[in-house]
Amino acid sequence: MTSTTYTLTHDNLNALLRALVAAGKQLHAPQRVGPKVFFKPVNDAATIVFDYVQTAESPKSLLFPKAEFLVSYRQNSEGMVVTDHLQKEIPEMILFGSRPCDAAALSRFVQFFADGHADAMVTQRRRALTIISMSCIASDPACFCTSCGSSPGDTTGSDLLLTPISNGRYLVDVVTEKGQSLVAANEALFEQAPTIVKDSYLATVEAVFTPEEITKRLATSFNDPIWKNASLRCIGCGACAYVCPTCSCFTIEDEGNDRTGDRLRCWDSCAFALFTVHTTGHNPRPTQTERWRQRVMHKFSYLPETNHFLGCVGCGRCSRACPADMNLKEQIIAIAELLPAIG
Amino acid sequence: MENTYKPYLMRIERAIDEAPGVKTFRLAFANDDDRARFSFKTGQFGEYSVFGEGESTFCIASSPTRDGYIECTFRQAGRVTSALARKEEGDTIGFRGPYGNIFPIEAWTGKNLLFVAGGIALPPLRSVIWNALDLRSNFKDITVLYGARSVADLVYKQELDEWGKRSDMKLVTTVDPGGETADWKGSVGFVPAVLEKMAPSPENTIAIVCGPPVMIKYTFPVLEKFNFTPDQIFTTLENRMKCGVGKCGRCTVGPVYVCKDGPVFTYRQLQSLPAEY
Ligand code: SF4
Ligand code: SF4
Ligand code: FES
Numbered sequence A: 001m002t003s004t005t006y007t008l009t010h011d012n013l014n015a016l017l018r019a020l021v022a023a024g025k026q027l028h029a030p031q032r033v034g035p036k037v038f039f040k041p042v043n044d045a046a047t048i049v050f051d052y053v054q055t056a057e058s059p060k061s062l063l064f065p066k067a068e069f070l071v072s073y074r075q076n077s078e079g080m081v082v083t084d085h086l087q088k089e090i091p092e093m094i095l096f097g098s099r100p101c102d103a104a105a106l107s108r109f110v111q112f113f114a115d116g117h118a119d120a121m122v123t124q125r126r127r128a129l130t131i132i133s134m135s136c137i138a139s140d141p142a143c144f145c146t147s148c149g150s151s152p153g154d155t156t157g158s159d160l161l162l163t164p165i166s167n168g169r170y171l172v173d174v175v176t177e178k179g180q181s182l183v184a185a186n187e188a189l190f191e192q193a194p195t196i197v198k199d200s201y202l203a204t205v206e207a208v209f210t211p212e213e214i215t216k217r218l219a220t221s222f223n224d225p226i227w228k229n230a231s232l233r234c235i236g237c238g239a240c241a242y243v244c245p246t247c248s249c250f251t252i253e254d255e256g257n258d259r260t261g262d263r264l265r266c267w268d269s270c271a272f273a274l275f276t277v278h279t280t281g282h283n284p285r286p287t288q289t290e291r292w293r294q295r296v297m298h299k300f301s302y303l304p305e306t307n308h309f310l311g312c313v314g315c316g317r318c319s320r321a322c323p324a325d326m327n328l329k330e331q332i333i334a335i336a337e338l339l340p341a342i343g
Numbered sequence B: 001m002e003n004t005y006k007p008y009l010m011r012i013e014r015a016i017d018e019a020p021g022v023k024t025f026r027l028a029f030a031n032d033d034d035r036a037r038f039s040f041k042t043g044q045f046g047e048y049s050v051f052g053e054g055e056s057t058f059c060i061a062s063s064p065t066r067d068g069y070i071e072c073t074f075r076q077a078g079r080v081t082s083a084l085a086r087k088e089e090g091d092t093i094g095f096r097g098p099y100g101n102i103f104p105i106e107a108w109t110g111k112n113l114l115f116v117a118g119g120i121a122l123p124p125l126r127s128v129i130w131n132a133l134d135l136r137s138n139f140k141d142i143t144v145l146y147g148a149r150s151v152a153d154l155v156y157k158q159e160l161d162e163w164g165k166r167s168d169m170k171l172v173t174t175v176d177p178g179g180e181t182a183d184w185k186g187s188v189g190f191v192p193a194v195l196e197k198m199a200p201s202p203e204n205t206i207a208i209v210c211g212p213p214v215m216i217k218y219t220f221p222v223l224e225k226f227n228f229t230p231d232q233i234f235t236t237l238e239n240r241m242k243c244g245v246g247k248c249g250r251c252t253v254g255p256v257y258v259c260k261d262g263p264v265f266t267y268r269q270l271q272s273l274p275a276e277y
Helices: A010-022 A100-114 A120-127 A177-185 A212-220 A225-233 A239-243 A286-309 A317-320 A328-338 B032-037 B081-084 B121-134 B156-163 B191-198 B213-223 B267-270
Strands: A005-009 A026-035 A036-042 A067-076 A079-084 A093-098 A129-134 A160-163 A169-174 A248-258 A259-267 B008-019 B024-031 B045-050 B056-057 B071-073 B090-100 B114-117 B142-148 B172-176 B203-211 B233-236 B264-266
Touching: A005 A010, A010 A026, A010 A169, A010 B071, A036 A093, A067 B056, A079 B090, A079 B156, A093 A100, A100 A120, A100 A129, A100 A286, A120 A129, A129 A177, A160 A177, A169 A177, A212 A286, A212 A328, A225 A328, A239 A317, A239 B191, A248 B056, A248 B213, A286 A328, A317 A328, A328 B264, B024 B032, B024 B081, B024 B090, B045 B071, B045 B081, B056 B071, B056 B114, B056 B121, B071 B121, B114 B121, B114 B191, B121 B142, B121 B203, B142 B191, B172 B191, B191 B213, B203 B213, B213 B233, B233 B267, B264 B267
Parallel strands: A026 A093, A093 A129, A129 A160, B114 B142, B114 B203, B142 B172, B203 B233
Antiparallel strands: A005 A169, A026 A036, A067 A079, A067 A259, A160 A169, A248 A259, B008 B024, B008 B090, B024 B071, B045 B056, B045 B090, B233 B264
């Protein structure tokens, strides 16, 4: 893509979002629910919230719902009939207001599901989704995107990236063809912009470690005593996985009787004691120590090894959500300090 | 794109009671197109399902040389296997697969094969054993050592009789001390001890070992004592699985997915993995 940039006024942004809704697209955008902000379906662009650091939950449920039908079955006079839920046409969805770290996370998420045995549902939904992200002009202490390969103005994974600049206007980075056609279809709302350097408008998030350093240190840490202390507070509630934009573990369960029902897949978490337990009762990860180690190792050591990306974008949600105040950023910094540097 | 999770419908053609709580099903494709499309290799597994109860993971226990059906052998233990055990000949169940890697038996051409199995872990080896017997001239000596807790716990009793009578293979069966009956003609003793007495030669030999963790733990050192290298020893790993295709995150052992990178591993590969299985 050529890096044409545009500017957009706040009024024109609202007009754009209204036009998308009017055109029948499903718009998901930040909405306030109590003290927190969540991505919710939006009918009225006026209800969209702009003053948040990060939403409580990630937008991954647009690609990977908390529970979804895999197949349904029904016994009729001829025998059992199994139908799947792959739709020919998925309604077009717009995700508005995702942070750059979220868009980066979703691109890793989609790649994980596309690699190897490709997942039809996730792949199909990403095709139907247009991502309009909003750069960060503020951060909080839980944020550490710049240590995880992303940043407050990262365009990775977005179709369009908006950056709030002066006078209630946004700078528009057109990242993909999809983003380009959205601009083209609403050309009157956009102004061609001279090269504006957006960096000065962005939040500053200090890098506290490098992914390469952590991956290297973790490579020999499996039997290190750090995991015991690091995991002591964890109660295994799974909230961290629930809010995380890259966590993708799931379970498969049937609902129904032997004649009619559905097979569903539902979010699951490596934090749960039952996640790995064998039918014999043997559990390869018997305590929270092994489970916490799995969470950290999977994101910072195994995924870089097997899929060539870090399983964390530093969005900080897990730390904000944890009822036991487990702070991932602090944990990783501690690991960097405690484990010997190799090579 | 296809929905990975849509199972084939399989008709139970034959149900055999193998041992207390252990059954074998022979499954035929309900749909001819599915049958034509399906193929697998020895070592692979699948997800077997009872509608309304869920899916359960077992290996394909039959040999790919036997066309048109697959067989599975399972122990009734949890919700799904209990529901499966209630199914009868003529009933329909779901199956998706094949998944996972394979026993590289093409690379074993011209070699001696030594199979060592314990208890309910004979099914994955039974697939390879029949595969090798059906291509008998490709291999040199074929030896099977199989042990169970008691005579009643031995699975595939009919096939054991058949293998015992064949002159082109050697079968040694054993039961744990106290597990023998008055007319038991096999050995008495734990698998690793019986193996030690057999004094297997590593010369041009592949050892394929499957069994409960404690059997595996004491069998590998015996093979090493007779100078088998970790590359000459193959086994399969079991971990809890859901998807079977490397996505649900449940079966991982360090960076390895048992469902996708396994279930077949050499002892050398196991040595580099954390013991999370
Ligand atoms: S692990 Fe925590 S900080 Fe990293 S992406 Fe997931 S929720 Fe965000
Ligand atoms: S949210 Fe906190 S307590 Fe809950 S599983 Fe995650 S780290 Fe453990
Ligand atoms: S069984 Fe789902 S990842 Fe292996």
